Amino acid sequence: MSKETRTIAVIGNLGVGKTLLIESMAFKAGAVTRLGELQKGTSRIAVHQEEKNRKMSLFLCPACFDFGNYRFQMIDTPGANDFRCDRTAGLAVADAALLVVDPTVGVDMASKRLLEEAQSFKLPVIVVVSRMDNSNANSDCWQDFGVDSVVPFQTNINSGNDFQEPTELLAEGSDLPESLLEKVVEQDEELMEAYFEGNELPFDKLKQAFANGVLKSEIVPVLYCSSISQKGTESLANTIGSLFPGPKNSIFAERSGLLGKTDPALQIFKTRHEGKMGEVQYARVASGKINKGDTLKNSRNADNERLTQLYKVNIGDREGIDSVQAGDIVALVKLKSALGGDTLGKGGKLNDIPFPKPTSWEAIDSETEKDATKVSDAIKTLLREDPAVTYGYKSETHQNVIECFGEIQLSVLSSRAQNEFGVKAIASAPKIPYKETFTSTGNATYRHKKQSGGSGQFGECALKVTPLMRDEGFKFVDNIVGGKIPKKFIGSVEKGVSQGMEKGSLIGAQVVDIEVSVFDGKTHDVDSNDISFQIAGLQCFRMLESQCQKIILEPIYKVDITVPDNLMGEIIGDLNARRGRILGQDASGQGLTTIKAEVPLMEMYKYDNTLRSIAKGDGFFDMEFHTYEPLPADQTKKVIAASQAENK
Ligand SMILES: Nc1nc2c(ncn2[C@@H]2O[C@H](COP(=O)(O)OP(=O)(O)O)[C@@H](O)[C@H]2O)c(=O)[nH]1
Ligand SMILES: [Mg+2]
Structure with missing residues (x-):
């Protein structure tokens, strides 16, 4: 009988140890014979040449292996904000999340936001404090989440050389710390009563209440590990197996109302170009059984897609199989038009993946006129991997413009265009579509x-x-x-x-x-x-x-910028210098404030860099088109002069 699956998105800030954690679990499970390490070029997950060159994960990658009684379908996501769409996609198709934090750095704003993001998908979450082999590891860092749902699940935690296999707190006969006990009894009225009356609390009931709390994400247990030495990985695997939902209570399927349905439906969550294999689509089955050779309809464009091959995904490789069923991750090839986010099926449709909107844009040119089509085709092909990035010709400014998620993404794209397609894409500041x-x-x-x-x-x-x-x-x-x-x-x-x-x-x-x-x-x-x-x-x-009398109009965008409270003044000052109009501000109560403003588009070029330098990764922003307004007189002079110079 095949093993029950657990499907888990692994999220966390850049460099906290997500990829190594998965490699370490696969190694501990015996799925691989050597610990794969990105730094040494031996990772089985971050395998793309760009990832090897930059020594960081850039693309979502599923890695699946058997561990004890379970099959773990881990979805590794890149930590860099430029690739946040892949994180969203990973969370959208998972049933649970591991939020990895680095105890030598601590819990930063990004980690807090990630917890909220995972919870917005109603996923149960485990916080994994990795790198415990480092003597500077602060095992209490989880307290900085500042929410009482995050509670330690293990005890006897030392750092550095003294870090040993952690002991579970929830064990028969042992006393739970008050903070954890309170969270657990809250899950069950009978337990709550017994607790207040000072009666004995049956272990079975405590265990069940704890599991319920995790499932509802009202309890977020903290576990420790060292991926280098594999200490803690087994305990983590057992906890995942016993606490996270399997296909029968899949949160992914449930969210779209497809849990237990028999009509086949799957959702594609990542497209990757993989050398000889060509374009590979990674998908998760939400309902029904799918056989090799089946034809399923794409609910976005009604294209019929024949699944000529089905591949079971392992860690670093895959194998052909005849059928897959609800809960499975599967790799598909030679599809006609399917893309990340699409549902293929015979009935139900999965919720759309709520991809964020691009916050960065550049004009893309070719070095020579004759390469223009080649560059454009290469970018279009590569961008099939990133459905939230838009690229196309803007008739107002007569430029090809990409709307994406930042400079690293752009640099990866242009380097891939060069290495994989032999064309040089040149980015420059795009023209503003004035009117x-x-x-x-x-x-x-x-x-x-x-x-x-x-x-x-x-x-x-x-x-x-x-x-x-x-x-x-x-x-x-x-x-x-x-x-x-x-x-x-x-x-x-x-x-x-x-x-x-x-x-x-x-x-x-x-x-x-x-x-x-x-x-x-x-x-x-x-x-x-x-x-x-x-x-x-x-x-x-x-x-x-x-x-x-005529005037020039410029596009104005509505911009929401979220930063730690203490940076609000600096952000507002900077927005004023950008001719921004501050509309208001909302304090989240979690130490974050969202500033709402209307800002001319021309002033928002490369704003992601400014925000990064002010907020050091703790800030983020969204923007969308609002209206056109008259361009101020001094700017008008400049814009007219620039236009005349260009047309000379
Ligand atoms: N000593 C030690 N190093 C680790 C551990 N986890 C990750 N690293 C190192 O931290 C760096 C970043 O790890 P990686 O898994 O690529 O981070 P990611 O960006 O979160 O995927 C790499 O050099 C890893 O070897 C750990 O538990 N112990
Ligand atoms: Mg990684």
Whole structure:
């Protein structure tokens, strides 16, 4: 009989020891004969050349192995914030999380946030204090989570050479420390009563109540280990086996209402390009049984995907299998269009993976014109691995722009484009999609007349422009009376005006938020035609532009920045210098404050670097488009000068 699975996302800040912990567990379990270490280039999890070069995990990677009575499906996630989408994907398909902390550094804000993130998926969490072999390890660091759900689960903890196999606190006949006991009895009314009346607390009941508390994430046990010496890994494995849910009570399936359903459904959580294997999709089955050769429908685009091969994922390799069932992680190849987040199935759909929104953007160019398509194709192929990153041509600025999650991600992408596709992608500051508008009304008349040889061209129109409110767009009004311009040519005038609005007179940006009415005109019986009135409309619009007052509009974004309370002043000061408008602030009560502001997009370029230098990794931000507003006069001068210089 196959072993029951446990599916666990391993999360934690960069370098805390996540990958080594998994390698160490696999080694202890006997799944591998040697401890794989990224530093020595022997990791079986961080195997990509980029990861070897940078000596850090960059991509989500599942690593599965048998340990005792269970099969552990561990999902290693990268710690760097640039790759947070992979962490989100890992949490979205797991049934539990291990949150690794480094006791030589302590519990930082990032670790606290990660606990909240795991809990937002309703996952039970174990905090793993790794690196206990280091003599500077502070075994009390878990207290800095500052929440009473986080409680130690082991005792006799020393650090450095004295770190030995930890002893479980919850053992028959031993006394639980008060803080843990209180959390446990809270889970069960009978226990609570007995506790307050000073009666004996049956061990079985305590154990059950503890397990319930962990399942609901009301209790987050702290366990210790040294991945280098494998001390503590067995106790950790046993705890995972006994406390974390298996496929029968999978939180992943339950969240989407698919627990126990028989219709097959799986969710893809990671796409990886793996040398000869080509594009590999990693997926987790939520319900039903899936056989090799089955065809499943993608709920996003209705594509039918035939699963020609199914691969069981091990640690560092995989093997072909004939079928998989609810709970399993499986690798798929040669799919048509499926991507991270997609559900393939015959009925139910898994919840979308709540990927964060990009916070960083760059223009991407090729070194030479002839490489443009190759660069673009390489980036598009690589970005199949990161469905939350957007990349494409922006017609407003005529640039290919990537919207991603930071400089490391960008640097990994360009290095992969070079090494895996032989093309050089060059990143630069993207242009801001400014717009232009009118601030005064005006009238103009233009006659287009051309007589050359046979049939000529004739069209005359009189236009009035009126500014509209922000974001009202463009309205075209036909006020012609008496058929001075026949109905069939009104559309031609509008077309000419629209063409003029595509490239405004100030900096060639799109003109918006105006009403243009055509109120007069003249027609020639023979020479008037569509093109004549288009030209008249365009030229008349150009006249309006030169006669009226115009301004440049710039995009304004709504920005939420969360930092430790004591950094609020510095952040607000910096935002003021960026012409930001502070709308308010919310204190979370966990030592974090979220500052809400509206900031011009041009001032947010590379803001992730600024935030990192102010908050040292303890800050994060989200932003989304809000509106367009007039660009201040001094900036307008600069932008016009830059545009003129570029068009010389
Ligand atoms: N001494 C010791 N070193 C560790 C331990 N865990 C991780 N490391 C080292 O810490 C560094 C980062 O570990 P890694 O697993 O790559 O961190 P990750 O970014 O969280 O995946 C590597 O050099 C590991 O060898 C541990 O328990 N003891
Ligand atoms: Mg790692």
